[in-house]
Amino acid sequence: MFDLYLVDYHLHTSLSGHAEGDMEEYVETAIRKGLKEIGFCDHAPLPEKFPFPNKESLSIPLSKFPSYVKKVLDLRKAYPEIKIKLGCEIDYIPNYIEETLTLVKNFPFDYLMLSLHFLGKYPIDHPHFQEVWEKLGKDKVFQSYFETLGDAISLGEFDVLAHPDLPKKFGYQPSFPLLPFYKKISSLLKNNEMVVEVNTAGLRKPVGEIYPSLSFLQILKENQVPITFGSDAHSPKEVGWKIGEAYEWAKSAGYSEFAIWERRGYSLHPIGCVFKKIVS
Ligand SMILES: [Zn+2]
Ligand SMILES: [Zn+2]
16 A cells, blocks of 8 residues: 655745644654655745845744754654655745845755745745735736746755745636746746646645646656646645645646655656555
């Protein structure tokens, strides 16, 4: 039953102020659910001069970042029965990104995950900050998101793209087709040797769909962009959440392999045969 190589590369921790549970509980849940490999991938500190109030509610404070790294490395030793990788999720914030990239180079990360939550001063995916949707309107949010994401990918500094079509989270859609953006992003990812995360968190949100959509994933496959898997767990009970469905989603887009990370490099592992409801 557990010969399938199940991974979850997107686990948060309470250090970033909006997730819950001890890191040990995340690991023990993963072991219990039969996962072979997990990656802690908490929110890297938001840049010091970025004018967002209450940063500690969205990211690990700078002062606690070294202890986050140390804790993951300690857990790796304490639980040899599961592979534990060190990652972090980096918000792309134009004009401030160098600060974050300089910081993460001091630590032995297995992968750096790029995400775009902020357009201007506010996150597009936070229920308490809907200003950006009201101010810009749906079309402009989608357009700016994909254009800014293209800039971030073109930096060539990241390994994995998190939740690639995040603006769909609340079920909003633009008035124009997204296909040209999917194609542009896919070719940029390919050119910058990046991998895309198939992320099950969308199934817990109003949109009720895995990130990325199947049509986006098919274009990524056509462009030979590799994938990996994550639940975006913000509590121990979300570890490995519906990862089996993500494997099926990937297979239905034509994928047969996924990326396993180590020290900023990856190898490909077969997806194999998914027995539904192994993990839920
Ligand atoms: Zn989070
Ligand atoms: Zn995210």
